[in-house]
Amino acid sequence: MRAALYAVSAMARGPLWPLPAVSGLCWIALAALISSSPLIHICGGPVRWAMLLPYGPSSILFPQLAFDLLMLGAMMSPLLAHDLACVRRQSLAARRGRATALFVLGYLTPWMGALFCLSALSGLLARSLRSDLAGLAFTLGLGLVWQGTPMKAMALRACHRTPALPTFGARAELASFTYGLTSAAWCVAACWLWMLAPLTWAAGHLWLMLGAFAVMLGERYARPPQVRMRTAWTGAGVVVAAAAVSVAHLGG
Amino acid sequence: MAQNPDSELVGSNDQLVALGPQPVETEVTLAPQALDAYAASYTPDAVARDKPGEPDRLFLKLRNIRGNQGACIFDVAVSVPGAAAPPATVGSLALFGLEYASDKRNEHGGSGLTKTFEITEEVDPYLPELKQAGKILVDIRPRGRLRPDDRITVDKIDVYRLPT
Numbered sequence: 001m002r003a004a005l006y007a008v009s010a011m012a013r014g015p016l017w018p019l020p021a022v023s024g025l026c027w028i029a030l031a032a033l034i035s036s037s038p039l040i041h042i043c044g045g046p047v048r049w050a051m052l053l054p055y056g057p058s059s060i061l062f063p064q065l066a067f068d069l070l071m072l073g074a075m076m077s078p079l080l081a082h083d084l085a086c087v088r089r090q091s092l093a094a095r096r097g098r099a100t101a102l103f104v105l106g107y108l109t110p111w112m113g114a115l116f117c118l119s120a121l122s123g124l125l126a127r128s129l130r131s132d133l134a135g136l137a138f139t140l141g142l143g144l145v146w147q148g149t150p151m152k153a154m155a156l157r158a159c160h161r162t163p164a165l166p167t168f169g170a171r172a173e174l175a176s177f178t179y180g181l182t183s184a185a186w187c188v189a190a191c192w193l194w195m196l197a198p199l200t201w202a203a204g205h206l207w208l209m210l211g212a213f214a215v216m217l218g219e220r221y222a223r224p225p226q227v228r229m230r231t232a233w234t235g236a237g238v239v240v241a242a243a244a245v246s247v248a249h250l251g252g
Numbered sequence: 253m254a255q256n257p258d259s260e261l262v263g264s265n266d267q268l269v270a271l272g273p274q275p276v277e278t279e280v281t282l283a284p285q286a287l288d289a290y291a292a293s294y295t296p297d298a299v300a301r302d303k304p305g306e307p308d309r310l311f312l313k314l315r316n317i318r319g320n321q322g323a324c325i326f327d328v329a330v331s332v333p334g335a336a337a338p339p340a341t342v343g344s345l346a347l348f349g350l351e352y353a354s355d356k357r358n359e360h361g362g363s364g365l366t367k368t369f370e371i372t373e374e375v376d377p378y379l380p381e382l383k384q385a386g387k388i389l390v391d392i393r394p395r396g397r398l399r400p401d402d403r404i405t406v407d408k409i410d411v412y413r414l415p416t
Contacts, residue, residue, distance in 0.1 A: 122322030164407035
Protein backbone atom coordinates (compact mmCIF):
# COMPACT_ATOMS: atom_id res chain seq x y z
CA MET A 1 0.00 0.00 0.00
CA ARG A 2 2.98 2.23 0.65
CA ALA A 3 4.02 1.98 -3.01
CA ALA A 4 0.48 2.88 -4.07
CA LEU A 5 0.39 5.97 -1.86
CA TYR A 6 3.77 7.03 -3.17
CA ALA A 7 2.58 6.51 -6.74
CA VAL A 8 -0.53 8.61 -6.16
CA SER A 9 1.42 11.42 -4.51
CA ALA A 10 3.96 11.37 -7.39
CA MET A 11 1.07 11.50 -9.86
CA ALA A 12 -0.42 14.48 -8.06
CA ARG A 13 2.92 16.33 -8.25
CA GLY A 14 3.73 15.40 -11.87
CA PRO A 15 2.24 15.84 -15.32
CA LEU A 16 -0.30 13.09 -14.64
CA TRP A 17 -2.04 15.15 -11.93
CA PRO A 18 -5.38 15.01 -13.83
CA LEU A 19 -5.65 11.31 -12.91
CA PRO A 20 -5.98 11.75 -9.12
CA ALA A 21 -7.98 14.94 -9.78
CA VAL A 22 -10.53 13.06 -11.93
CA SER A 23 -10.66 10.31 -9.33
CA GLY A 24 -11.34 12.80 -6.53
CA LEU A 25 -14.06 14.59 -8.50
CA CYS A 26 -15.75 11.30 -9.35
CA TRP A 27 -15.69 10.21 -5.70
CA ILE A 28 -17.34 13.53 -4.73
CA ALA A 29 -19.95 13.15 -7.47
CA LEU A 30 -20.66 9.56 -6.41
CA ALA A 31 -21.08 10.57 -2.79
CA ALA A 32 -23.42 13.41 -3.83
CA LEU A 33 -25.40 11.11 -6.12
CA ILE A 34 -25.79 8.44 -3.50
CA SER A 35 -26.86 10.89 -0.83
CA SER A 36 -29.40 12.61 -3.09
CA SER A 37 -30.93 9.63 -4.92
CA PRO A 38 -32.58 6.49 -3.68
CA LEU A 39 -29.65 4.12 -3.84
CA ILE A 40 -31.59 1.18 -5.13
CA HIS A 41 -32.29 3.01 -8.40
CA ILE A 42 -28.62 3.51 -9.09
CA CYS A 43 -26.78 0.46 -8.06
CA GLY A 44 -26.96 -2.94 -6.52
CA GLY A 45 -29.72 -5.37 -5.80
CA PRO A 46 -32.31 -7.02 -8.00
CA VAL A 47 -33.26 -3.79 -9.79
CA ARG A 48 -30.11 -4.02 -11.89
CA TRP A 49 -31.11 -7.50 -12.93
CA ALA A 50 -34.40 -6.02 -14.16
CA MET A 51 -32.70 -4.16 -16.97
CA LEU A 52 -32.02 -7.45 -18.72
CA LEU A 53 -35.67 -8.47 -18.61
CA PRO A 54 -37.90 -7.60 -21.58
CA TYR A 55 -40.23 -5.59 -19.35
CA GLY A 56 -37.40 -4.00 -17.41
CA PRO A 57 -37.69 -0.27 -16.78
CA SER A 58 -35.48 1.41 -19.37
CA SER A 59 -35.59 4.59 -17.35
CA ILE A 60 -33.02 3.19 -14.93
CA LEU A 61 -30.46 2.61 -17.70
CA PHE A 62 -29.23 6.17 -17.95
CA PRO A 63 -28.49 6.71 -14.24
CA GLN A 64 -26.79 3.35 -14.23
CA LEU A 65 -24.55 4.30 -17.15
CA ALA A 66 -23.70 7.60 -15.49
CA PHE A 67 -23.03 5.79 -12.24
CA ASP A 68 -20.84 3.20 -13.98
CA LEU A 69 -18.80 5.95 -15.65
CA LEU A 70 -18.34 7.74 -12.34
CA MET A 71 -17.40 4.47 -10.69
CA LEU A 72 -14.74 3.81 -13.33
CA GLY A 73 -13.48 7.39 -13.12
CA ALA A 74 -13.18 7.19 -9.36
CA MET A 75 -11.62 3.75 -9.11
CA MET A 76 -9.63 3.33 -12.31
CA SER A 77 -8.10 6.75 -13.02
CA PRO A 78 -5.21 6.38 -10.56
CA LEU A 79 -4.48 2.91 -11.96
CA LEU A 80 -3.79 4.28 -15.43
CA ALA A 81 -0.58 6.20 -14.78
CA HIS A 82 1.73 3.60 -16.31
CA ASP A 83 -0.45 3.01 -19.39
CA LEU A 84 -1.07 6.68 -20.09
CA ALA A 85 2.60 7.55 -19.64
CA CYS A 86 3.43 4.78 -22.10
CA VAL A 87 0.92 6.09 -24.67
CA ARG A 88 2.01 9.71 -24.32
CA ARG A 89 5.76 9.00 -24.43
CA GLN A 90 5.35 6.92 -27.57
CA SER A 91 3.25 9.50 -29.40
CA LEU A 92 4.42 12.47 -31.42
CA ALA A 93 3.66 15.76 -29.64
CA ALA A 94 1.02 16.65 -32.22
CA ARG A 95 -1.07 13.56 -31.50
CA ARG A 96 -0.56 13.10 -27.77
CA GLY A 97 -4.03 14.40 -26.93
CA ARG A 98 -5.67 12.23 -29.57
CA ALA A 99 -3.68 9.17 -28.51
CA THR A 100 -4.74 9.72 -24.90
CA ALA A 101 -8.40 10.09 -25.90
CA LEU A 102 -8.29 6.94 -28.03
CA PHE A 103 -6.63 5.00 -25.22
CA VAL A 104 -9.26 6.13 -22.71
CA LEU A 105 -12.06 5.25 -25.15
CA GLY A 106 -10.53 1.83 -25.69
CA TYR A 107 -10.14 1.38 -21.94
CA LEU A 108 -13.72 2.34 -21.13
CA THR A 109 -15.30 0.04 -23.73
CA PRO A 110 -14.54 -3.35 -22.11
CA TRP A 111 -15.04 -1.94 -18.63
CA MET A 112 -18.52 -0.60 -19.42
CA GLY A 113 -19.44 -3.99 -20.87
CA ALA A 114 -17.95 -5.74 -17.87
CA LEU A 115 -19.84 -3.52 -15.42
CA PHE A 116 -23.08 -4.26 -17.25
CA CYS A 117 -22.41 -8.01 -16.92
CA LEU A 118 -21.31 -7.65 -13.28
CA SER A 119 -24.50 -5.71 -12.53
CA ALA A 120 -26.58 -8.47 -14.03
CA LEU A 121 -24.53 -11.04 -12.09
CA SER A 122 -25.09 -9.15 -8.84
CA GLY A 123 -28.81 -9.15 -9.57
CA LEU A 124 -28.68 -12.87 -10.26
CA LEU A 125 -26.86 -13.46 -6.98
CA ALA A 126 -29.38 -11.39 -5.08
CA ARG A 127 -32.26 -13.31 -6.65
CA SER A 128 -30.80 -16.75 -6.11
CA LEU A 129 -29.40 -16.16 -2.61
CA ARG A 130 -32.35 -13.95 -1.60
CA SER A 131 -30.09 -11.69 0.46
CA ASP A 132 -27.66 -8.89 -0.36
CA LEU A 133 -25.31 -9.87 2.45
CA ALA A 134 -25.24 -13.52 1.37
CA GLY A 135 -24.46 -12.30 -2.15
CA LEU A 136 -21.62 -10.17 -0.80
CA ALA A 137 -20.21 -13.06 1.26
CA PHE A 138 -20.44 -15.37 -1.74
CA THR A 139 -18.63 -12.77 -3.90
CA LEU A 140 -15.90 -12.30 -1.32
CA GLY A 141 -15.48 -16.09 -1.22
CA LEU A 142 -15.14 -16.18 -5.00
CA GLY A 143 -12.73 -13.26 -4.73
CA LEU A 144 -10.51 -15.24 -2.37
CA VAL A 145 -10.63 -18.26 -4.70
CA TRP A 146 -9.67 -16.08 -7.69
CA GLN A 147 -6.97 -14.38 -5.63
CA GLY A 148 -5.36 -17.77 -5.02
CA THR A 149 -5.25 -18.89 -8.65
CA PRO A 150 -2.25 -18.45 -10.96
CA MET A 151 -4.55 -16.73 -13.50
CA LYS A 152 -4.98 -13.77 -11.18
CA ALA A 153 -1.20 -13.35 -10.86
CA MET A 154 -0.84 -13.68 -14.64
CA ALA A 155 -3.47 -10.98 -15.16
CA LEU A 156 -1.71 -8.64 -12.72
CA ARG A 157 1.60 -9.22 -14.49
CA ALA A 158 0.01 -8.58 -17.87
CA CYS A 159 -1.21 -5.22 -16.52
CA HIS A 160 2.48 -4.23 -16.22
CA ARG A 161 3.20 -5.04 -19.87
CA THR A 162 4.55 -2.13 -21.92
CA PRO A 163 3.90 -2.52 -25.64
CA ALA A 164 5.77 -0.78 -28.43
CA LEU A 165 3.19 1.42 -30.13
CA PRO A 166 3.49 2.51 -33.77
CA THR A 167 4.30 6.19 -34.31
CA PHE A 168 2.90 7.14 -37.69
CA GLY A 169 -0.39 6.99 -39.56
CA ALA A 170 -3.55 5.00 -38.97
CA ARG A 171 -1.58 2.22 -37.28
CA ALA A 172 -0.68 4.64 -34.49
CA GLU A 173 -4.33 5.64 -33.94
CA LEU A 174 -5.48 2.04 -33.98
CA ALA A 175 -2.70 0.97 -31.61
CA SER A 176 -3.66 3.62 -29.03
CA PHE A 177 -7.23 2.31 -29.08
CA THR A 178 -6.30 -1.39 -29.00
CA TYR A 179 -3.81 -0.79 -26.18
CA GLY A 180 -6.74 0.67 -24.22
CA LEU A 181 -8.81 -2.43 -25.03
CA THR A 182 -6.14 -4.96 -24.03
CA SER A 183 -5.13 -3.00 -20.97
CA ALA A 184 -8.74 -2.88 -19.79
CA ALA A 185 -9.24 -6.56 -20.61
CA TRP A 186 -6.35 -7.56 -18.30
CA CYS A 187 -7.58 -5.07 -15.71
CA VAL A 188 -11.06 -6.64 -15.82
CA ALA A 189 -9.49 -10.09 -15.48
CA ALA A 190 -7.53 -8.93 -12.43
CA CYS A 191 -10.24 -6.86 -10.70
CA TRP A 192 -13.66 -8.16 -11.73
CA LEU A 193 -14.50 -9.80 -8.44
CA TRP A 194 -13.46 -6.76 -6.43
CA MET A 195 -15.71 -4.67 -8.67
CA LEU A 196 -18.56 -7.14 -8.22
CA ALA A 197 -18.47 -6.86 -4.43
CA PRO A 198 -19.83 -3.26 -4.19
CA LEU A 199 -22.64 -4.12 -6.61
CA THR A 200 -23.94 -6.91 -4.41
CA TRP A 201 -24.78 -4.83 -1.36
CA ALA A 202 -26.59 -1.60 -2.10
CA ALA A 203 -26.55 -0.24 1.44
CA GLY A 204 -22.77 -0.43 1.76
CA HIS A 205 -21.96 0.37 -1.84
CA LEU A 206 -19.74 3.38 -1.30
CA TRP A 207 -17.75 1.79 1.51
CA LEU A 208 -17.28 -1.42 -0.43
CA MET A 209 -16.16 0.66 -3.41
CA LEU A 210 -13.57 2.36 -1.22
CA GLY A 211 -12.36 -1.01 0.03
CA ALA A 212 -12.14 -2.43 -3.49
CA PHE A 213 -10.34 0.73 -4.63
CA ALA A 214 -7.74 0.35 -1.88
CA VAL A 215 -7.17 -3.31 -2.78
CA MET A 216 -6.86 -2.58 -6.52
CA LEU A 217 -4.59 0.41 -5.99
CA GLY A 218 -2.34 -1.66 -3.72
CA GLU A 219 -2.22 -4.53 -6.20
CA ARG A 220 -1.51 -2.25 -9.17
CA TYR A 221 1.55 -0.58 -7.68
CA ALA A 222 2.92 -3.46 -5.61
CA ARG A 223 5.25 -6.12 -6.96
CA PRO A 224 2.94 -8.65 -8.66
CA PRO A 225 2.64 -11.99 -6.84
CA GLN A 226 4.32 -15.17 -8.05
CA VAL A 227 2.41 -17.20 -10.64
CA ARG A 228 1.38 -20.19 -8.54
CA MET A 229 -1.63 -21.73 -6.85
CA ARG A 230 -2.29 -20.51 -3.31
CA THR A 231 -4.30 -23.29 -1.75
CA ALA A 232 -4.86 -21.46 1.54
CA TRP A 233 -6.59 -18.58 -0.29
CA THR A 234 -8.66 -20.81 -2.54
CA GLY A 235 -9.58 -23.11 0.36
CA ALA A 236 -10.70 -20.17 2.49
CA GLY A 237 -12.63 -18.79 -0.46
CA VAL A 238 -14.47 -22.06 -1.06
CA VAL A 239 -15.41 -22.24 2.64
CA VAL A 240 -16.69 -18.64 2.69
CA ALA A 241 -18.67 -19.08 -0.53
CA ALA A 242 -20.16 -22.40 0.63
CA ALA A 243 -21.07 -20.88 3.99
CA ALA A 244 -22.80 -17.98 2.24
CA VAL A 245 -24.87 -20.34 0.10
CA SER A 246 -25.75 -22.56 3.09
CA VAL A 247 -26.79 -19.65 5.29
CA ALA A 248 -28.85 -18.16 2.47
CA HIS A 249 -30.70 -21.41 1.87
CA LEU A 250 -31.21 -22.12 5.57
CA GLY A 251 -32.49 -18.59 6.08
CA GLY A 252 -34.77 -18.88 3.04
CA MET B 253 7.82 7.53 -9.79
CA ALA B 254 10.11 10.50 -10.20
CA GLN B 255 9.19 13.08 -12.81
CA ASN B 256 10.82 12.28 -16.13
CA PRO B 257 12.59 14.94 -18.19
CA ASP B 258 10.28 16.37 -20.81
CA SER B 259 11.58 14.41 -23.78
CA GLU B 260 9.74 14.33 -27.09
CA LEU B 261 9.42 11.57 -29.65
CA VAL B 262 11.02 12.63 -32.94
CA GLY B 263 10.65 9.52 -35.05
CA SER B 264 10.55 5.78 -35.26
CA ASN B 265 11.23 2.82 -37.54
CA ASP B 266 7.72 1.48 -36.79
CA GLN B 267 8.68 -2.12 -37.42
CA LEU B 268 10.01 -5.16 -35.68
CA VAL B 269 13.71 -5.82 -36.28
CA ALA B 270 15.00 -9.39 -36.09
CA LEU B 271 18.65 -9.56 -35.03
CA GLY B 272 20.77 -12.44 -36.23
CA PRO B 273 24.24 -13.53 -37.28
CA GLN B 274 24.28 -10.93 -40.05
CA PRO B 275 24.30 -7.14 -39.51
CA VAL B 276 20.87 -5.53 -39.77
CA GLU B 277 20.09 -2.02 -40.95
CA THR B 278 16.85 -0.20 -40.30
CA GLU B 279 15.61 3.25 -41.15
CA VAL B 280 14.20 5.57 -38.49
CA THR B 281 11.85 8.08 -40.08
CA LEU B 282 11.72 11.45 -38.34
CA ALA B 283 8.53 13.51 -38.10
CA PRO B 284 9.04 16.83 -39.94
CA GLN B 285 7.59 18.96 -37.13
CA ALA B 286 9.74 17.38 -34.45
CA LEU B 287 12.81 17.50 -36.69
CA ASP B 288 12.24 21.23 -37.29
CA ALA B 289 11.98 21.76 -33.54
CA TYR B 290 15.28 19.92 -33.07
CA ALA B 291 16.99 21.93 -35.83
CA ALA B 292 15.61 25.16 -34.36
CA SER B 293 17.46 24.46 -31.11
CA TYR B 294 20.74 25.13 -32.97
CA THR B 295 20.65 28.87 -32.33
CA PRO B 296 23.86 30.95 -32.42
CA ASP B 297 23.66 31.30 -28.63
CA ALA B 298 23.17 27.57 -28.09
CA VAL B 299 26.23 26.60 -30.11
CA ALA B 300 28.52 29.46 -28.92
CA ARG B 301 31.30 28.17 -26.68
CA ASP B 302 31.34 31.25 -24.46
CA LYS B 303 27.62 31.20 -23.67
CA PRO B 304 25.65 28.86 -21.45
CA GLY B 305 23.19 26.41 -22.91
CA GLU B 306 23.40 23.87 -25.68
CA PRO B 307 21.17 22.52 -28.45
CA ASP B 308 18.74 19.66 -27.85
CA ARG B 309 20.19 16.21 -27.31
CA LEU B 310 19.12 13.18 -29.33
CA PHE B 311 18.63 9.65 -28.02
CA LEU B 312 18.07 6.32 -29.72
CA LYS B 313 15.75 3.97 -27.88
CA LEU B 314 15.53 0.27 -28.70
CA ARG B 315 12.20 -0.85 -27.27
CA ASN B 316 11.08 -4.26 -26.09
CA ILE B 317 14.10 -6.36 -27.01
CA ARG B 318 13.06 -9.98 -26.58
CA GLY B 319 14.71 -13.28 -27.26
CA ASN B 320 16.24 -16.48 -26.01
CA GLN B 321 19.95 -15.59 -26.11
CA GLY B 322 21.13 -13.09 -23.52
CA ALA B 323 24.80 -14.02 -23.79
CA CYS B 324 25.57 -11.97 -26.86
CA ILE B 325 26.57 -8.41 -27.61
CA PHE B 326 25.60 -6.22 -30.54
CA ASP B 327 27.24 -3.00 -31.66
CA VAL B 328 24.84 -0.22 -32.54
CA ALA B 329 25.85 2.42 -35.09
CA VAL B 330 24.00 5.33 -36.67
CA SER B 331 24.47 7.29 -39.87
CA VAL B 332 22.65 10.01 -41.72
CA PRO B 333 21.72 9.28 -45.36
CA GLY B 334 23.72 11.55 -47.66
CA ALA B 335 26.39 12.35 -45.06
CA ALA B 336 29.98 11.69 -46.08
CA ALA B 337 30.72 9.58 -43.04
CA PRO B 338 30.58 5.87 -42.22
CA PRO B 339 28.17 4.66 -39.53
CA ALA B 340 29.38 5.82 -36.12
CA THR B 341 29.16 3.36 -33.26
CA VAL B 342 27.07 4.78 -30.44
CA GLY B 343 27.34 1.88 -28.04
CA SER B 344 26.99 -1.82 -27.41
CA LEU B 345 23.91 -3.77 -26.64
CA ALA B 346 24.51 -6.23 -23.82
CA LEU B 347 21.47 -8.40 -23.35
CA PHE B 348 22.07 -9.86 -19.91
CA GLY B 349 18.74 -10.95 -18.46
CA LEU B 350 17.04 -11.12 -21.84
CA GLU B 351 15.46 -14.54 -21.34
CA TYR B 352 13.90 -13.51 -18.02
CA ALA B 353 12.71 -10.16 -19.36
CA SER B 354 11.08 -11.93 -22.32
CA ASP B 355 9.14 -14.39 -20.17
CA LYS B 356 5.45 -13.49 -20.12
CA ARG B 357 5.22 -14.76 -16.56
CA ASN B 358 7.71 -12.22 -15.24
CA GLU B 359 6.79 -9.12 -13.26
CA HIS B 360 6.57 -6.93 -16.33
CA GLY B 361 4.57 -9.36 -18.42
CA GLY B 362 7.45 -10.15 -20.77
CA SER B 363 7.96 -6.64 -22.13
CA GLY B 364 11.63 -7.40 -22.73
CA LEU B 365 14.57 -5.03 -22.35
CA THR B 366 14.71 -1.42 -23.48
CA LYS B 367 18.08 0.24 -24.16
CA THR B 368 18.89 3.89 -24.79
CA PHE B 369 21.94 5.44 -26.48
CA GLU B 370 22.79 9.11 -26.87
CA ILE B 371 23.42 9.95 -30.53
CA THR B 372 23.78 13.74 -30.37
CA GLU B 373 27.49 13.84 -31.17
CA GLU B 374 27.17 11.38 -34.02
CA VAL B 375 24.27 13.17 -35.69
CA ASP B 376 24.68 16.90 -35.11
CA PRO B 377 27.63 17.45 -37.53
CA TYR B 378 25.23 16.35 -40.29
CA LEU B 379 22.23 18.50 -39.43
CA PRO B 380 21.74 19.82 -43.00
CA GLU B 381 21.79 16.26 -44.40
CA LEU B 382 19.49 15.12 -41.61
CA LYS B 383 16.97 17.85 -42.42
CA GLN B 384 17.06 16.89 -46.06
CA ALA B 385 16.80 13.13 -45.58
CA GLY B 386 14.46 13.15 -42.56
CA LYS B 387 15.90 9.77 -41.61
CA ILE B 388 18.55 8.13 -39.50
CA LEU B 389 19.98 4.74 -40.41
CA VAL B 390 20.60 2.35 -37.55
CA ASP B 391 23.02 -0.51 -38.02
CA ILE B 392 23.07 -3.37 -35.52
CA ARG B 393 25.78 -5.97 -35.89
CA PRO B 394 26.56 -8.94 -33.65
CA ARG B 395 29.88 -9.31 -31.92
CA GLY B 396 30.65 -13.01 -31.89
CA ARG B 397 28.57 -15.89 -33.18
CA LEU B 398 24.90 -16.65 -32.83
CA ARG B 399 23.42 -20.11 -33.13
CA PRO B 400 20.77 -20.76 -35.78
CA ASP B 401 18.05 -21.17 -33.16
CA ASP B 402 18.89 -17.91 -31.35
CA ARG B 403 16.03 -15.47 -31.74
CA ILE B 404 16.35 -11.82 -30.76
CA THR B 405 13.89 -9.13 -31.84
CA VAL B 406 13.54 -5.42 -31.24
CA ASP B 407 9.89 -4.31 -31.36
CA LYS B 408 10.65 -0.74 -32.35
CA ILE B 409 13.45 1.81 -32.52
CA ASP B 410 12.60 5.40 -31.53
CA VAL B 411 14.51 8.67 -31.59
CA TYR B 412 13.81 11.18 -28.82
CA ARG B 413 14.98 14.73 -28.37
CA LEU B 414 15.66 16.18 -24.96
CA PRO B 415 15.37 19.97 -24.83
CA THR B 416 18.09 21.41 -22.63
